[in-house]
Amino acid sequence: MKISLVEYDAGNLPSVERALFRQGVQTERAATPQAIRAADALILPGVGHFGQLMRTLGARGLTAPLRDAIERGVPLLGICLGLQALFTESDEAPGDAGLGIFAERVVALPPTDKLPHMGWNQLRSVRSSVLLEGVPADAYFYFAHTYAALNAGEAAVALCDHAAPFVAALERGNLFAVQFHPEKSGDTGARVLANFVAHSAASARSSSHTDGASRP
């Protein structure tokens, strides 16, 4: 199985790579439309600015291949800004379109608490989750963000509270995303990444039964 990290100069790509490597998971970097189309599973890391991310993806011709991969049911994990990119747009960059998988808008958290929301926080489970399987209910995850999705319909599996309740983890079919940084969240974060890898491997196996010719 080929797990590809979408490469667009995201600062945390090497950290994600290292976190997976520690678990014995080899990854590749996907910087072209072809590489994205060839991936069995994708991780969209993210640190930085929503507008910059969407413009870079657009300039490299990666927006359509990413949407297409999600529609084909290729397992994808968005991290931090990679979660926000799944929505239609963001207060951070009005006018720059997101991938639009979710109809909601990413908003600036209200300044009732200190921002950025920076540090370790706990989650509030909404429903059972593939990503959070085996993670203790009181576990802490590392967050570093000012913008957030306040809801994602049925896809939200866990919320977090800081300034406002927001989506901390979402899942819909093979699409997964987290607002926290699993690659910076110690052993609990490692478990989340391992859960995604295991789900992707199972998904690749079942698709090779039905579609073995096109997905060796």
Added chain:
Amino acid sequence: MTLARRIIPCLDTDGERVVKGVNFVNLRDAGDPAALAARYNREGADELVVLDIAASRDHRPTFLETIRRVAAELAIPLTAGGGVATVDEGRAILRAGADKLTVNTAALRRPALLTELAAEFGSQAVVLAIDAKRVGDRWEAFVRGGHDPTGCDAVAWAKEGASRGAGEILLTSMDRDGTRSGFDLPLTSAVSGSVGVPVIASGGADTPADFLDVFTEGRADAALAASIFHDAIQGLGELKRFLASRDVPVRTS
């Protein structure tokens, strides 16, 4: 469910080795940064800071290699800095494996640097370091590793820095640094109460009670220390258990 208060060990380096000093002078060797990083990662540090306190241009490649070696040991966030004056220097530090970078002297000389860094990397990656010293009835920001007075009010500078794009303030009390006489609570509280971004208190840590005080009376969001952790005077697990017993939210798992 509350955002945990963070405990952050700090590695002051000469670019390559961890060094220790009192009030920014009398430096001596305190070990290998990657080995200390691995230990703190294991023992439950919430983040790690690594600084190049010499910050001379000629050995910058050495410091970048140190960042790479430290980052390789960590499954927690890493902040690095020392002498950063341009967006390109900031990018080199982040590319080497840091999640956030600190700026100090160059930002005071040219505050627009904060805005440029935030536009490029996001505010969450930009930490404004302020070295503050009591002068009369206020605190003044010093630069160049605490050598040069600026005449600039530290609280006012923290506010301006946050409004220009810094996502966090690393506030060091020069009066307390290395003295092990407790954090400067009035300074920390004054800064934390006047900015909307998190404040990391630094300088003077000794006992668990000092940390309790800086999180309550000092209103700090995070607390940083160096020598008490390096010398194993204070264990991270024991410190966090003490804070949890006093109802300070900390990550103990």
